[in-house]
Amino acid sequence: MFSAARSIKPLYTMGKLWQVDCHKIVAPKSLHYVGRYTQDLLHKVANQLPANDPNRDVVWEGLRRFLVQIYDGVDGIDHSACYVNVCLQTPTTQYQTPTWHKDGWMFAPNTLSFKYVAAICGPPTRFLVNPDNILDELPIVCGEYVIDNRQVMGFTCGMPDSPIHSSPNITSDRIFVSLVPGSLGQLRKLAELRGLPVDYSLF
16 A cells, blocks of 8 residues: 555556456546545446446446555545546547646645546556656656556646646547545535536535
């Protein structure tokens, strides 16, 4: 298990997801969940897809494996609640030119927060190499870390040394998942700031 000190590194690798094959994605869709961290969130996210969508089971299983990597692998973060976003994406030329950026603060300015990301299927997020957060466990090519398609990555948000990253060039169907953990109060604040749909019974 990672220690709290390990979690403060700006960018770090976690486990890998097992192979999950997605079905043809008819149209892009974004699924959201804000609430307590419970096993029910798997159903609440996957069930946002129609019952006849073959990717409904893919999302459920991929998200389950993703959560295992995060909550069994990180010590020192608040597990009370989380914001989960699952994006089903189709091929696009939008990111042929990378949109390099840092994620800003999640809850309040100058407050440390974390984000965990992985591609259930399709290409992974791209990360630029920063001398302040070199990852010895990943090879480097052309100034970028080489990340396996199913590698789970964790990183800080809103800090000066938070990693620079971009969506990949999406040339095939992609299911991407991200999670921001925090306290119940922090996640309520995040939902209000972003205008996310919230079921307050989940708090």
